[in-house]
Amino acid sequence: MIAFSPAFLRENAPWLTAGLLLAFSSSYGQTYFISLFAGEIMETFGLTHGQWGSIYGAGTLLSAGLMIFVGGVTDRFRVRALGAVILTCLAGACLSMSAVSAVWMLVPVIFALRFFGQGMSSHLSSVAMARWFVANRGKALAVATIGFALGESVLPITFVSLLGVVDWRLLWVVAAGLALMAIPALALLLQRERTPQSMGDHEQSPGMEGRHWTRAQVVRHPLFWCAVPLVIGPAAFITATFFHQVHLSGEKGWQHIQFVSLFPVYTVATIAGMIGSGLLIDRFGTGRLMQLYQMPLIAAFVLMGLSDGLLWGGAAMALLGLGHGVGTTLPTAFWADYFGTRHLGAIRALATAVMVLGTALGPVATGWVIDAGIGFDRQMPVIAIYFLATSLLIGVGLRSAGPLARYAP
DSSP: OOSOOHHHHHHTHHHHHHHHHHHHHGGGGSHHHHGGGHHHHHHHHTOOHHHHHHHHHHHHHHHHHHHHHHGGGGGTSOHHHHHHHHHHHHHHHHHHHHHOOSHHHHHHHHHHHIIIIIIIIHHHHHHHHHHHOSTTHHHHHHHHTHHHHHHHHHHHHHHHHHHTTSOHHHHHHHHHHHHHHHHHHHHHHTTTOOOGGGOOGGGSOOOGGGSOOOHHHHTTSHHHHHHHHHHHHHHHHHHHHHHTHHHHHHHHTOOHHHHHTTHHHHHHHHHHHHHHHHHHHHHHOHHHHHTTTTHHHHHHHHHHHHOOSHHHHHHHHHHHHHHHHHHHHHHHHHHHHHHOSTTHHHHHHHHHHHHHHHHHHHHHHHHHHHHTTOOHHHHHHHHHHHHHHHHHHHHHHHTTOOOOSSSOO
16 A cells, blocks of 8 residues: 555654644745745846846855754754745845845845755755655655745745835845744744654664765765756756746746746646655656656647647646656655665755756856757756656666665566
8 A cells, every 4th residue: 555544644653743734844945936036136136137147046046055063953953943044044145135135145145045945945854754654754855845935836826926015125124034933833832842863773763785975985986976956957957947036037928927837837746746756656666757757848848849838848847746746755765775874964965966966057148048049948958858868867767776674676
């Protein structure tokens, strides 16, 4: 039986909801949210697409670098305490964005939003789910990551609608308030926290060769480097799609609000991908899925790049959401399966840094290509070829992997 049972959801509701809340709260540092204000920011400071992308990329790169060194704290501290610190700092970053008054200030503000939002908040959510659950790891990750989809569905259309009547800076104050409101909710949910410190060795889940890999050992294994391009690709180019949403809407002849109206389609598909992948992970294992999950992304980028109708755009966003949903759940389970859970925080911190690097490179590279006269829609079929190549590469890497403890050969 691989379905979500009511008993599983009921018995684990506090921990699953805490993971979902942290995932949702990461929204204020996610590209799709920050980019809602791209037009206002570029107009306020007189920036081109390439310049804004470079500023965004610089802040994101700093975030990626710090993640490597700080992400391992999730192996040592309680989620309740660490989550409160992260959410407080995220609220401070939102307030800083509301008060930014010079171009140079954008880099540290973007850094703070990306590090505490897209970086640490999402990292803490995923690590907690992967460590707390073993047999039902895929399901737990699927439930928690619905928080990402809820943010993608509710926040863009709400904030874009408010942009017509409320100053963009004031909306960042609202975001800060929402981040702070999550702190007492998290404390209430985790009154009885399942912590890494309370787990004995028998409750840890080993990886390849029946052992727990350290981060230093992971980076010396070819499987990691074959997985890196696979992780970077969606981070870079799904991020670029949302980052350049104002530009892409113009290229397609759509109003920005029309494009944003497709986000619920993307969200429904994302949730379907999350839940479906959670079930399939627990049934078939992560290795098989890693080779296949970017097929919807290939179709999405080809379709969005070559078509102009809003209906086709909706179909492309559905495929994009499906691939994104699977990709939100699958990689964390993959790292846990192949390298074990004892050092998962440190390992996933490195993987998250790689992903964040992708989110930095995507907007920068595509932004400068846009400035060179090649629209993002014309870049999309080429990006699809990249996804195909990385899907083939991970298959090569999996052949070098040792036996897994969790799945029979």
